[in-house]
Amino acid sequence: MSIPVRPAAAWLAASAALLAVLVTAFAVGKFPVAPGDLLRSLAGRLSGTGSGLPAAVDTVVWNIRLPRVAAGVVVGAVLAAAGAAYQGMFRNPLVSPDILGVSAGAGLGATLGIYLGLPLALVQGIAFVGGLLAVAFVWRIAALVQRHDPVLVLVLAGVALGALLGAGISLVKIISDPYTQLPTITFWLLGGLNAVTPHDLAATAPAMLAGLLPMALLRWRINLLSLADEEAAALGVDVGRLRLVLVAAATLSTAAAVSLAGIVGWIGLVVPHVARLLVGPDFLRLLPASLLLGAGFLVATDTLARTVAPIELPLGILTAVVGAPFFLWLLARAGRQA
Amino acid sequence: MSIAARDIHFAYRGRPVLTGASLALSAGELVCLLGSNGAGKSTLLRILLGLQRPGRGAVTVDGEPLAGWQRRQLARLVAYVPQVHVAPFPYTVRQVALMGRLPATGLLKAPGAADRACVQGILEHLGIAHLAERAYTEISGGERQLTLIARALAQEARLLVMDEPLAGLDYGNQVRLLDRLERLAEEGYGVLMTTHDPNQPLTGCQRVALLVDGRITADGHPGEVLTAAAIHLLYGVHVELLHATDGRRLAFRPTGRRVIA
Structure with missing residues (x-):
């Protein structure tokens, strides 16, 4: 099913595409920055001598665009990697990183925080903790049920808890102030990078990177979790422990990403799928491919979100509007070639 | 190099599946485990592989208790072919x-x-x-x-434990796979395979074991173990054994079924 491509050329092309997306993201917007000015500003920063450009240009590049683009890179990469790991370990290409309730938990935490009028940093903190708690709860329930396939029990418990938390989110939306709080809640639930500050990024990046690390280090072994548990165990895998480590890692990074950017749907589901069509299912290549594609896709979508319309569009809407047709096109193309 | 399960008892949700089953596999032999659907063949394999803990009884690898082995070490001795x-x-x-x-x-x-x-x-x-x-x-x-x-x-691993390796294969692939397994045994691998077709062990297997009512009721050369009475005990159907003119056993055929050709 994978499209045959020469590996080195493909990595080079993907990296070049990501670079192009990043440059575009820095250049376009309400205050356009010409690529030449971008280079001069960068050179000025690196040499420490100043760029000689108007102060507004440097401010836009370093204080406004950089945190936003950097957040897009990390959040996109994290969501795509977590999605790839989850699809592998749940043996199902239709799984997204919030299957165990991390988004629902974070969503309820954030909506409650907004409803109570808490400051943004606290809202993010509650969202983060809510996401972790939801998955820990699901894991605990699944551990108590021993009679069935552990993977199936995890997914079912996640779906059930997700529904319960979703009901809680709806309740808070109904009782919240429709003019001040509801738009904020709705925007948060659809995701966005517009409110990201360098401080937010610095606060959440360690958790996102700490979650990515085990996934990257254990990436070959993730392959073996896509086998039946007993098959993997007979090959020498400590299945229970490996799954726990990966679920914890994916949850930590996803919860941090969601607390920073809200619930950006679709990326964790579809980017790993696209990566698999391009490089095949082996995590040795699938994980780096998902990281690159996820980062590029989210930054590109965010750039569109702040340029296509007079108002800023929620990311979750655009990831679906841009991603779904592209995904369907790729699916049809791969189907013809197979 | 050998692995052995002795006097294995195992119950699933209170229903006894194995009630004192004993089976061993050594390097260099091809062993067929015969039993009806649901007789507990796969369970016995899982217990031999250390994937399932028996209620009672012991599994040993070269005489040492299986429980003392780490999964990774064990994987270099015994392999599971699902x-x-x-x-x-x-x-x-x-x-x-x-x-x-x-x-x-x-x-x-x-x-x-x-x-x-x-x-x-x-x-x-x-x-x-x-x-x-x-x-x-x-x-x-x-x-x-x-x-x-x-x-x-x-x-x-020198020992291969195979769960129904012939199931789902067409006739040609079954014959070729049996050839392959026989050759692996000649090369020094120990192969244990489950099957429910009594005709398969008639070619190639040096040993056949019968799993009936949770126990191994017979374990030995196919010529001694595979009798019409044993097949009736296993599957509850009456069969006759067809012989070649030189006395070799060729195949089981259900009696009472009309012969068309």
Whole structure:
């Protein structure tokens, strides 16, 4: 099913595409920055001598665009990697990183925080903790049920808890102030990078990177979790422990990403799928491919979100509007070639 | 090199499945385990592999209790070849076989050049090197079974425990796979396979064991074990044994069924 491509050329092309997306993201917007000015500003920063450009240009590049683009890179990469790991370990290409309730938990935490009028940093903190708690709860329930396939029990418990938390989110939306709080809640639930500050990024990046690390280090072994548990165990895998480590890692990074950017749907589901069509299912290549594609896709979508319309569009809407047709096109193309 | 289960008792949700079953496998022999559907053949295999803890009884590897072995060490001695299945992702034949290198691969590492060479040799030995870059999801059942055997050999285990390796294969692939298993036994591998077709052990198996009512009721040369009475005990059907003119046993045939040709 994978499209045959020469590996080195493909990595080079993907990296070049990501670079192009990043440059575009820095250049376009309400205050356009010409690529030449971008280079001069960068050179000025690196040499420490100043760029000689108007102060507004440097401010836009370093204080406004950089945190936003950097957040897009990390959040996109994290969501795509977590999605790839989850699809592998749940043996199902239709799984997204919030299957165990991390988004629902974070969503309820954030909506409650907004409803109570808490400051943004606290809202993010509650969202983060809510996401972790939801998955820990699901894991605990699944551990108590021993009679069935552990993977199936995890997914079912996640779906059930997700529904319960979703009901809680709806309740808070109904009782919240429709003019001040509801738009904020709705925007948060659809995701966005517009409110990201360098401080937010610095606060959440360690958790996102700490979650990515085990996934990257254990990436070959993730392959073996896509086998039946007993098959993997007979090959020498400590299945229970490996799954726990990966679920914890994916949850930590996803919860941090969601607390920073809200619930950006679709990326964790579809980017790993696209990566698999391009490089095949082996995590040795699938994980780096998902990281690159996820980062590029989210930054590109965010750039569109702040340029296509007079108002800023929620990311979750655009990831679906841009991603779904592209995904369907790729699916049809791969189907013809197979 | 041998693995042995002695006096195994096991119950599933209060229903006794195994009630004192004993079975051993040594390197260099091909053993068939015969039993009806639901007789507990797979359960006995899982217990032998250490994947399931028996309620009572002991499993030993070269005389030492299985419980003392680490999973990774055990994987280098005994390999499990599951029934051919549909994989959720299109791993290539080579990638599937490389997974067998896990016991020899460090926790944070991936298989290296030596592992790749080892797997390449195994694929060539099994005659599936030409399939190496094909997706496991797109090859035939017989080819998938060989891929899973390649993965087991990549573990460098001398004992192979196979769950219904012939199920789902067409007649030609069944014959070829039995040939292959016989040759593996000649090369020094110990192969234990389950089956429910009493005709399969008549060719090639040196030993056949019968699992009836949770126990091994007979274990020995097919010529002694496989009688019409034993098949009736196993499956509850009356059969006759067809012999060649020189006295060799050829096949079982259900009596009372009309002979058309």
